[in-house]
Structure formats: C-alpha cells, structure tokens
Amino acid sequence: MLIFWVIAGVALLLLVLTVVLGDFLDGVIDAIDVTGGWLSSTVVLSFLATFGIVGGLLLATTDASVLLATVAGVVAGAVVGAGAGVATRALTNGPTAHQITSSDYVGQSATVTTSIPSDGLGQISLVVAGQSTALAARADSPVPTGAGVTVVANLGPGVVKVATTTTSQSL
DSSP: OHHHHHHHHHHHHHHHHHHHHOOTTHHHHHHHOOSSSOOOHHHHHHHHHHHHHHHHHHHHHSOOOHHHHHHHHHHHHHHHHHHHHHHHHHHHSSGGGOOOOGGGGTTOEEEEEEOBOTTSOEEEEEEETTEEEEEEEEESSOBOTTOEEEEEEEEETTEEEEEEOOOOOOO
C-alpha cells in the first residue's frame, strides 16, 4: 500500500513544481513520446498521481487485492491523464495561443491620438487580436489627431510608420 502513496506523493510534488517552475520534465517526456505530441509531463504526472491515489485508497479502505488496486489505478489514471492531455492541448493550441508581435500591426487600421508632425513622432491607437495598443508613429506628411490611418511599416520597437486612410465619398 505504501508504494501507491509514494508514487502519488512524488507525482503530485513534481506536478506542482512543473506548474510553478515551468515544464522542466518536458524534454525527457519528448524523448520517449511515441504518441505524436499527446504525451507530456502533465499527462504522465496526472496519470501517476491518480494511479497512486486510487490504488492507495482502494487498499486502505477496502479489502481489495493489490492486483485490483493496480488495475483500478491504471484505469483511473488513464482517464485523468487523457483528460489532462486534452485540456493541455486545447489550452496550448487555442485561439489565444498566438503571441502578438510588431509584425501583426502592419496593415491594421488605427486612430491618431496625438497629432503626427512631418518631422517627428505622434501616437496612434489600434486594436489587434482584441488588445488595445498605443504606439509611437511617423508619417510622410502631418496627420491630425482623430484621423484614420493604416500601419504600413514597423520602424522599430514600439514605433510604426502610418499612411492616412483615404475614404471615397459617393455623390
């Protein structure tokens, strides 16, 4: 019975450490992964923790045999491990997984919040992937506050080049 609790304790400790410190076991898991990316330290540690807890509880609270406790632990561990794998992949590959970079600003519409002089910097505000961002901006000609612009180039960290948005009016 003690072995089940030791397995559960070590797995839970490592699981907490991976949450706090990052996935430091993932390189080891990647080396033995034959599942096409479904196997991760979260999956393995969830399986082992559940295996140990279920096996230990069965032996401590019933007159089940070690074989039955082992089988029940494997089945429960497989279910929890599979759930952890599905949840991990969904969070990792979800729509918010994209890290916004300065290249994402090019082509976006924005509004001038501080006028842009012909020889200096102004400020624009734009929304990319649901996040509002303010950036320093340059333009070829002066652009007044409130004007609509399009980001045409990334000039450096936090600085973009913009062009005024032309709107056609029909009569």
